[in-house]
Amino acid sequence: MNVSMTVNGEQVSGDVEPRQLLVHFIRETLGLKGTHWGCDTSNCGACVVLMDGQPLKSCTALAVMCDGHEIRTVESLEMDGALDPIQQGFHERHALQCGFCTPGMLMTTRALLDENPDPTDQEIRTAISGSICRCTGYKNIVSAVRWAAEHEAGAKSEA
Amino acid sequence: MQTPAPFEYERATSVDGAIAALGRLGAEARIIAGGHSLLPMMKLRLANPAHLVDINDLAELAYIREQDDEIRIGALTRHVDLLKSELLSERFPIFRDAETVIADPIVRNRGTIGGSLCQADAAEDLSAVCSALKAEVVIRGAGGERVVGMEDFHVGPFTTAVGAGELLTEIRLALRPGAGSAHEKVERRAGDWAIAAASAALWIDGGLIAEAGIALSAVGMTTIHLTRAEELLRGKQPSDELFAEAGEIASADCSPSADGRGPVDYKRHLAGVLTQRALRRSAARSLHQEA
Numbered sequence: 001m002n003v004s005m006t007v008n009g010e011q012v013s014g015d016v017e018p019r020q021l022l023v024h025f026i027r028e029t030l031g032l033k034g035t036h037w038g039c040d041t042s043n044c045g046a047c048v049v050l051m052d053g054q055p056l057k058s059c060t061a062l063a064v065m066c067d068g069h070e071i072r073t074v075e076s077l078e079m080d081g082a083l084d085p086i087q088q089g090f091h092e093r094h095a096l097q098c099g100f101c102t103p104g105m106l107m108t109t110r111a112l113l114d115e116n117p118d119p120t121d122q123e124i125r126t127a128i129s130g131s132i133c134r135c136t137g138y139k140n141i142v143s144a145v146r147w148a149a150e151h152e153a154g155a156k157s158e159a
Numbered sequence: 160m161q162t163p164a165p166f167e168y169e170r171a172t173s174v175d176g177a178i179a180a181l182g183r184l185g186a187e188a189r190i191i192a193g194g195h196s197l198l199p200m201m202k203l204r205l206a207n208p209a210h211l212v213d214i215n216d217l218a219e220l221a222y223i224r225e226q227d228d229e230i231r232i233g234a235l236t237r238h239v240d241l242l243k244s245e246l247l248s249e250r251f252p253i254f255r256d257a258e259t260v261i262a263d264p265i266v267r268n269r270g271t272i273g274g275s276l277c278q279a280d281a282a283e284d285l286s287a288v289c290s291a292l293k294a295e296v297v298i299r300g301a302g303g304e305r306v307v308g309m310e311d312f313h314v315g316p317f318t319t320a321v322g323a324g325e326l327l328t329e330i331r332l333a334l335r336p337g338a339g340s341a342h343e344k345v346e347r348r349a350g351d352w353a354i355a356a357a358s359a360a361l362w363i364d365g366g367l368i369a370e371a372g373i374a375l376s377a378v379g380m381t382t383i384h385l386t387r388a389e390e391l392l393r394g395k396q397p398s399d400e401l402f403a404e405a406g407e408i409a410s411a412d413c414s415p416s417a418d419g420r421g422p423v424d425y426k427r428h429l430a431g432v433l434t435q436r437a438l439r440r441s442a443a444r445s446l447h448q449e450a
Contacts, residue, residue: 001168018168018211021198040161040202042195042266043350055265060198064168065191065213108265129349130263 003067007032008076016063022056023047025063026073034074034103045131048104049073055108057130074103077110085155086110089148090141097135104131109145118149163201170213174299174328177214182301182324184210190326191215192235193269195262196278220273220328223247230332234273239264241272251292251332252444253340253358257284260342263350273327276312279319282352282377286313288342289330290374290384291358297329298322306331309384316380335370337363339445343433344376347420353377354420355429357409359437361397363445368392373405373438377420378413378430385409388434397446402438409434 004013007030014029023037026049035058038046042060049058050072077084086109089095096102105128112119112127119127124145125138133141167184171177181188187209191197200206214220220235223244230250232241241247242258261267261275261284275285276296289296290309298305298321312320321327344356356376362369371392373385388408395401410431417423443449 017165019163019165021162024162041199045263045265048265054268056268057195057265060195060266061269062168062191062194062198062211064170065194065215067170127264130265 001064003063005066005068006070008072014063018062018064020063021059022049022061022063022066022071023058025066026058026071029063032073032075036100036103038100038104039132043130043132044101045104045108045128046101048107048131050107050111053111053114055111055130072107074106077106084110085148085152086113086145088151089144089146092147093140093144095137095140095144097137101131101133101135105133105141109141109148112145113149113152117152119145121146161202163198164204164207166201166208167210168213169210170216172216174214174217174220174326177212177217178299178301178324178326180210180212181326184212186323188212190277192271192274193237194274195266195270196274196280214326225250225334228334230334232272232330232332234271234276234327234329236272238262238267238270238272238275242267250334251338251340251360253288253291253342253360253441256342257288257344257356257358260284260344260346266350272330276330277319277321277327279313279315279317279381281316281379281381281383283382284342284344284353284356284358284376286382287356287358287374287376289332290382291360291372292332292340293360293370293372295331295333296327297331298325299328300325304328313381335362337361337369337445339363339441339443341437341440341444343437343440345429345433352420355413355415355426355433357430357433357437359434359441361392361438361441361445363397363442366396368395368397371438373409373434375409375413375430375434378415378426380414383413385412385434387412392438397438397442399435399439402435402442405438406431406435 036046038044189208220233222233340360360372375383388405415426
């Protein structure tokens with residue numbers, strides 16, 4: 001059946017089987033391989049994208065259920081060659097090793113900062129509690145989110 | 160790769176439309192809301208519906224409001240909204256206790272109270288919460304609505320009173336004076352299913368327990384409703400000794416199985432301790448003495 005949605009600001013559509021999962025629609029139909037496909041059981045968080053601004057595990061949503069909605073993937077973070085502050089934070093604080101969980105971590109923490117621009121370490125830890133980093137780099141991930149929060153706040157006060 | 164078996168999909172645009180679709184499509188049709196219980200079961204072929212009727216657009220089923228001396232919760236209300244509701248937090252803080260430890264924040268963005276209750280998984284938290292609060296649920300079919308108490312709602316493991324062609328639409332919680340409620344859960348890691356969990360509610364009037372509700376998760380084939388312990392508490396003065404006695408009943412009246420989460424004696428012990436703790440917190444909240 002036909003499905004159409006907004007992905008990273010662009011209207012896209014495709015002819016899919018109702019059973020196609022959103023993660024496969026994004027990766028295979030749209031060719032956006034930034035979103036990782038991990039545990040397939042809504043545990044690991046590697047496949048997190050934003051639907052209408054809220055983090056969603058895209059392995060546990062049907063593409064047809066997202067018809068008419070707005071999806072953001074990790075590809076949307078970088079704008080005109082400039083990294084999003086959350087991406088810069090991950091770079092500055094070395095918040096990735098193998099990088100497999102990173103797309104989901106970035107989208108989850110981007111949504112956190114959109115809702116709560118100055119989260120405590122505990123709030124950051126709660127926000128990423130549905131995302132697993134098998135390199136166990138959580139300490140640096142929390143530090144990266146703090147970095148982004150501080151630099152976003154700085155950027156806003158300068159503007 | 161885990162993908163569900165093929166099925167037909169349609170999106171409901173009204174509650175009546177969803178019920179009509181269920182009637183038209185027959186017993187192999189299922190409602191999908193958050194999908195965070197149903198889709199994993201479909202991937203594993205534990206559920207193989209031929210048709211899915213998507214009710215995510217039915218905004219009229221997503222609400223938490225006070226009406227006619229009840230709190231009424233629409234079936235499509237998501238975990239995140241139950242967690243953030245100030246009304247619910249004030250009236251029945253047990254929801255905040257439970258929602259803090261149900262799955263993870265991302266899953267809570269999608270999962271719904273109606274889906275949780277209809278999944279009727281014995282390890283799930285909200286079924287115990289609603290049992291302890293002595294909730295009633297509204298089930299709507301082509302012939303109209305009926306209201307069913309939680310004791311009649313869960314008829315067995317993964318089985319509810321919702322019949323073919325019917326939809327759970329609302330959860331009702333009576334507002335009575337002196338209410339205090341709490342949920343206690345032990346899990347192996349953040350977001351996991353409970354090793355054991357206990358939900359308790361007390362209504363204390365003039366220093367005596369007028370009514371009590373206690374239910375356990377993950378220590379039996381279904382949510383365990385502790386009627387014997389409730390009977391013990393009624394009419395008595397709340398005390399640590401009384402709650403310890405209720406905890407002993409909880410340990411005796413549950414029926415856990417040994418699995419990766421622990422052996423039977425450990426789970427019985429947990430059920431007792433968690434029941435005691437939930438009762439203590441319920442009493443403290445009822446009497447506004449929570450530390």
